[in-house]
Amino acid sequence: MAIDLTLFDLKTGKELSMPSGYDETTPRSFHSYMEADSASLAHREILKNAMVAAGFEIYPWEWWHYDFKGWETCYTYDIWHADIRKANRELSG
Numbered sequence: 001m002a003i004d005l006t007l008f009d010l011k012t013g014k015e016l017s018m019p020s021g022y023d024e025t026t027p028r029s030f031h032s033y034m035e036a037d038s039a040s041l042a043h044r045e046i047l048k049n050a051m052v053a054a055g056f057e058i059y060p061w062e063w064w065h066y067d068f069k070g071w072e073t074c075y076t077y078d079i080w081h082a083d084i085r086k087a088n089r090e091l092s093g
Contacts, residue, residue: 001068001071001076002059002065002067002068002071003056003065004022004062004064004065004066005047005051005064005066006018006022006047006064007046007047016039016043017039017040017043018036018040018043018044018047018063018064019033019035019036019040019041019044019063020033020036023064029061029062029063029064030060030061030062030063031044031048031058031060031061031063032060044063048063051066055068055069056068056069057069
C-alpha cells in the first residue's frame, strides 16, 4: 500500500536530482523543504503531482515515499516474495 520511488531521464537512464538523497534523514527530505536548487524542486513537484493524480498521498517527511489513499482500511497479506514468485510461475504456465 506504499511505494518508494524517484524519477529518471528515459533518454539517459540517469536519476534526476531531488532536494536530498534517497533515504536521507534530514530536513532536506521533507516536502516542505524549499532551499534546494530549482531543478530539484521542480522534479520533486512533478513526482508529487503524478503520484497524487494516481491516488497516492505524500508522506511529509520523505519526498520518495507515497501511501495509497485508504490503505488503512485494506486487508494486507503477509506473503513471502518466494511464494509470490512461485505462484506467478505456476500461473504463467
